[in-house]
Amino acid sequence: MQSDNLRRFKSVLYGLLIGLAVGMVVSLFRVSIEGLSDQFLKLAKLARTNLFVLIMLIILNLLIAFFVYYLVKRDKNIKGSGIPQVEGQLNGELDYSWFSVLSKKFIGGVLAISSGLFLGREGPSIQLGAATAQGLADTFKQTKQARKTIISGGAAAGLSAAFNAPIASTLFVLEEIYHNFSTSVWLTSLSAAISANFVSTAVFGKVPVLHMSYSHVIPLHIYPYLIGLGIVIGIGGLIYEYATLHVNDWYAKLDWVPNIVWVLIPFILVIPFEMYLPTIVGGGSTMVLTIAKAAPTITVLLWFLLIRFVMSILSYSTGLPGGIFLPMLSLGALIGAIYSEVLIQLGVLPQSYFVNFIIISMSGFFACVGKAPFTAILLITEMVGSLQNLMSLAFVTLVAYEVTDLLGGSPIYNEMLQKMLSPQKLSTSGQLTNLYFSVQLGSDMDGKAVKSINWPDGCLISSIKRNEQYIIPDGGTILKAGDNIEISTNYDNRGYVYTHVEKLTLDN
Incomplete structure (x- = not known):
């Protein structure tokens, strides 16, 4: 019991540290976007009556387009929102250099969003948060599972710092990415989101991002x-x-x-x-x-x-x-x-x-x-x-x-x-890696024995976590809704296995 309490306490401490780091990175990201966006709008206003400024604005936009396109070519993992990449990384389907993503996503995101494109800062903020947390995990040489938990905290902190919404940011990680409420994940994510929100509030103030005045409740x-x-x-x-x-x-x-x-x-x-x-x-x-x-x-x-x-x-x-x-x-x-x-x-x-x-x-x-x-x-x-x-x-x-x-x-x-990933095929190469899933109520796994489930080739169910207790399964073990299962497979086979097992665990 004491070891579990200590582990949960460490999760909170890790989360607070992650949130502070991510809060500073994402706040700088927001400040840069807002400052540069103002300059673009000032140029655009001048361009209404000044042909030279209009030409300069067109050239500037084209240069930014070519430069950011070049950055994406150098590292395809900074492409788009960043949320699918974070999901893929936490699911075991993707992995990438945190520093390359952090630096290129920051620069490319600031330039693309500030130029006026109809894009949001929140997706990049989530990936910037995840990359920052990944850097911390690699620096402190965390285990694979702890590394994923820390990255989850970074993702929640990134969204929290972008929108000043710590509770929703935590739930986003649990609902959108993990589809379960793992204790270590939600503790780390919540503490990281609160910590990041503290930093962004200190920078941008307490007024909600979309605060609106109204006085009536819909009858x-x-x-x-x-x-x-x-x-x-x-x-x-x-x-x-x-x-x-x-x-x-x-x-x-x-x-x-x-x-x-x-x-x-x-x-x-x-x-x-x-x-x-x-x-x-x-x-x-x-x-x-x-x-x-x-x-x-x-x-x-x-x-x-x-x-x-x-x-x-x-x-x-x-x-x-x-x-x-x-x-x-x-x-x-x-x-x-x-x-x-x-x-x-x-x-x-x-x-x-x-x-x-x-x-x-x-x-x-x-x-x-x-x-x-x-x-x-x-x-x-x-x-x-x-x-x-x-x-x-x-x-x-x-x-x-x-x-x-x-x-x-x-x-x-x-x-x-799924569009980003290459077609998934069975592979038997690479070192062993573990994937984690949560059995949902009404899924193909719920209430069935391990031996009766149509598992994909090349994987082995290692353990089941049920109500904070670990079970070593055999063929007759009955899976129940809420179970967190750990599956081992070859590293190069992780995408294939994840795609197939996820369908079995989700509610139909």
Whole structure:
């Protein structure tokens, strides 16, 4: 008992150390983006009346595009959001140099996001946090399992420092990446997230990232309209996910066009928006706060939605460092704003609930695309800084999630990871490595004996952790929901085994 208590205490201490380091790295990342973004917007404003400045801005954007594209070519692991890479690393499917990712992701992310591309800072912040934690784990020569726990803490700390949302950041690691509530993982992640949030709060202040002023709670007689909102969000999320995952496949059909062209296009297209619609560029938080203060017309909101949808897809398709977390929230906010304005014009919804619909729609959209409803609910609650919308927010989130689920939607980050990995094949080479899974209620493993499960070739179930007790399994051992199982396989076989076993452990 004492050794377990000491182990948990060490998890908290490790988390606090990780959070401080990650908090400083991600806070510097945020400060750099905000400072450089301001300079780009000032240049764009001058470019309205000065042809020389406009030419200089175009050249500068093209130079940044070529340079960041070069960085991605040097290390493909800094590509895009970074969340799929972190998932792959913790799942045992990927591994990479922490210093290369940390340095190149930081520089590339600052340049790509600051230039006005419709990308968010949160995905890169998660990978920067994970890379920083990986560096600490390697420096202190931690075991493989401890290393994964520390990296998880770094990922949670990165998201917490990006959004000032420590509880949701911890849940994101557990719900999106691990699909279970391992004690060591959540203790390390929570303490790291709180510590990182302390640092970012000291730098950026206590005001929530998406703080909005409103005074009413949605009454029960409005809830039938929330069902329609959830359906619209669910369908919209499915369309967004499909476009994001397949845009590069569409590009590939035009194989005569060099890849760099697809990178340059959004860098050029973003310049007019920076010049004449500066609030709409970037991740989208400025736009969300702007429309919450003064509701535009439905026509303007529809244009905003079209522009942000197209530019978000084009920006992410470049493969340059930048996330879709905040862009997803901004699309959800626009859908909620349009839906509520229609109801207001029809006379069935008071104007005072306009902001409420923006808030709850952000949660619904993220939940149906990321397939992480609990994270979505807590994330928006922390980002807005109020519990008043919790019931209506959870209601719409559930409806949107189920609509997308029934229509065949998949977790977007997992789909991105599978696209990144080469086709998985059985391999018998490499040193032994361990993979960890959690058996979910209703999965193909739940309630079945080890010998009756269709295990992939080339793996061995080593142990089962049940209620803090370890079991050495044999063929007759019955697996139960909540069991954490450890599987051994060859290092080069880890991707093949993980892909197959994960399907067996997840709820169907």
